[in-house]
Amino acid sequence: MDGGSAPQPTLWVQMGTMPGRVRRRRLAGAGWWERVGKWEGHRGEKVRTGELRSGRRRVDESGSTGVSNTLFLQAFPGTTASQKCSSDSARTALRQMARDRQNVDYLTGSWWPVLDDLYAAKIPVYRFIQRPGDLVWINAGTVHWVQATGWCNNIAWNVGPLTAYQYQLALERYEWNKVKKVKSIVPMIHVTWNAARTVKVTDPNLYRMIKYCLLTSLKHCQLLRDALMNSGKKIIFQSRVKEEPAYYCNECELEVFNLLFVTSENSSRKSYIVHCEDCARQRGPSLLNVVILEQYRMEDLVQVYDHFTLTPKSGSSR
Incomplete structure (x- = not known):
């Protein structure tokens, strides 16, 4: 980072139909927060907002098959680790894995899958570290888990653009x-x-x-x-x-x-x-x-x- 300038936030886009590929682009300079904020209330429709996770060495887990898109903003100062899967076949395999190996209800339970189990089941998974200033976009229908790897604030918005899909x-x-x-x-x-x-x-x-x-x-x-x-x-x-x-x-x-x-x-x-x-x-x-x-x-x-x-x-x- 040059001369103490503010970190440029990065938008990561996970394509729901292509779980192994990620596109990224920078959000240009000033005004990026206002533009993201508009996504929250797309076309006047209210959505549930605000999930603030913080705490030293606190592990926060979330597994979701959400129908909404999710924005994760890493504020400061630590990082979070995320992993996500997509496709209908992956969700079917995950339901069976949660039931058979973890004795967890897939829709209501909380669990953190073992990567080796995902690989063995041939479930496509993408794993990454979110750093301060990074903005992550999770596409609708993508199963994802997030946990803090240090002392940090991670803010999540569930957004639902009013489209046919x-x-x-x-x-x-x-x-x-x-x-x-x-x-x-x-x-x-x-x-x-x-x-x-x-x-x-x-x-x-x-x-x-x-x-x-x-x-x-x-x-x-x-x-x-x-x-x-x-x-x-x-x-x-x-x-x-x-x-x-x-x-x-x-x-x-x-x-x-x-x-x-x-x-x-x-x-x-x-x-x-x-x-x-x-x-x-x-x-x-x-x-x-x-x-x-x-x-x-x-x-x-x-x-x-x-x-x-x-x-x-x-x-x-x-």
Whole structure:
């Protein structure tokens, strides 16, 4: 480094379809932080941010099959070691390895694989050391682990550019989590409705996927509402407030959208618990002592669905 000048951050790009190859480029001089910051809230969609890892000789491990891309910024003063794998065949082999050799659940457990085991299983892996000022981009679908090799601050952003490929991966993982009864960090139904309200989509493939997801969600809400009304259940309208989070079932951790089945666990403390329909009926088929809340009026959801249209690309012929 020349004359004490600030280190130039390096962007490493791991190509998801080519796990053995890495591209890198420098982020030019001043303003790089602002440009990275914009990726966090791509096209107005909120994403979960901020994972600050620090501590002397502390080992932090993360194994992920994430559907989002991940940015790792090495701040100061030490380094971190990372290794990552990609491709569907690699994930299948890793699931078996975690189960058979480590007795660890691949989706929820934490483990650091032995490199020799990865090599023996012919799993493609890339390993590198991240130094202060380095910025690392992990592509969606890449399994990765990170651990500190010294005293350092490593900041991670999970980012999801609104593209057809990214949205498809997110939906597939969302449905897979439901099958495996694992909570999805990203509430895809809420994200989809928010995107339909606020984002202008020019990609036909992305538009068709979002439109179909809206349709299935709308159909589910209408059918469930009709069934409840026909059985004589009272539905109380309570609109969402600003910054209100998405809700998950307290039992199965499934995302609950629009129609909430609420019970009071402790009347003295006014503690209310949200359930999905299936788990609420398991507590009592007649839904006794269950309050049903509706957060959106059906006509409002229909209006959002109807108004969500494909936006022509700028400069295209009319």
